[in-house]
Amino acid sequence: MKVVDKTSTMHLSPTNGDFTFVSSTEAEDLSGTIDAPDVKLNMGSDNAKDPYATTFLRKRGYGWLLEVEEDDPEDNKPLLEELDIDLKDIYYKIRCVLMPMPSLGFNRQVVRDNPDFWGPLAIVLLFSMISIYGQFRVVSWIITIWIFGSLTIFLLARVLGGEVSYGQVLGVIGYSLLPLIVIAPLLLVIGGFDVVSTLIKLSGVFWAAYSAASLLVGDEFKTKKPLLIYPIFLLYIYFLSLYTGV
Secondary structure, rough: OOOOOOOOOOEEEOOOOOOOEOOOOOOOOOOOOOOOOOOOOOOHHEEEEEEEEHHHHHHHHHHHOOOOOOOHHHOOHHHHHHHOOOOOHHHHHHHHHHHOOOHHHOOHHHHHHHOOOOOHHHHHHHHEEEEEEEEOOHHHHHHHHHHHHHHHHHHHHOOOOOOOHHHHHHHHHHHOOHHHHHHHHHHOOOOOHHHHHHHHHHHHHHHHHHHHHHHHHHHHHHHHHHHHHHHHHHHHHHHHHHHHHH
8 A cells, every 4th residue: 555645746647748637635836827828819711701692793894893992971961962052041132122222231232142042932831822812823823924034134134235144033023022921911901091092002012123123233233224124123013912902
């Protein structure tokens, strides 16, 4: 029988040689290291990244089917910017039309020099809405008068030597309908007083005609200004007659 001393140290060596186990009842310091081999993951060759179908299409010249278009920053514009609608610009032009006095300090020439379509269209539609009286055909008729009335003023202005474009005339005539929209509620309130109602109608027409004529009739017309102011005045009288039915 073989006696083994308990105080002795036993070394147990594994068969693979990777680890060394030390056991001792009297050992004070135990230390050791475990060396792990480098582990490399094989994620596959290039064929895994580029599948057979992709490779086949590229070799046959159909690689463009796999291309992904990058997002264009211009495609992410807000809707108002996409439609070229500037609400601040429209609001400023409305103030210029409603307050045509030069002493107020507004740069009124911006209504003529920087024309837009959506502002005048909204004003014409608003005027059409308050002129309906249950007859929706009035809306299309008012828009027609706005388009062809502006065309008449444009042709007359060019014949008289004015340097204006059709877009400028269309915008100015449309914006200058605002005074007629302003007087519409007053006519509803005091419609029973014929004299007062007539004065309000005349003031609204003069207001609209002056606002439009002061922008369209420039110094280049010289002595021909009345020839352009008069048809503008008649155009707004006709607009008012569509509203009042007179």
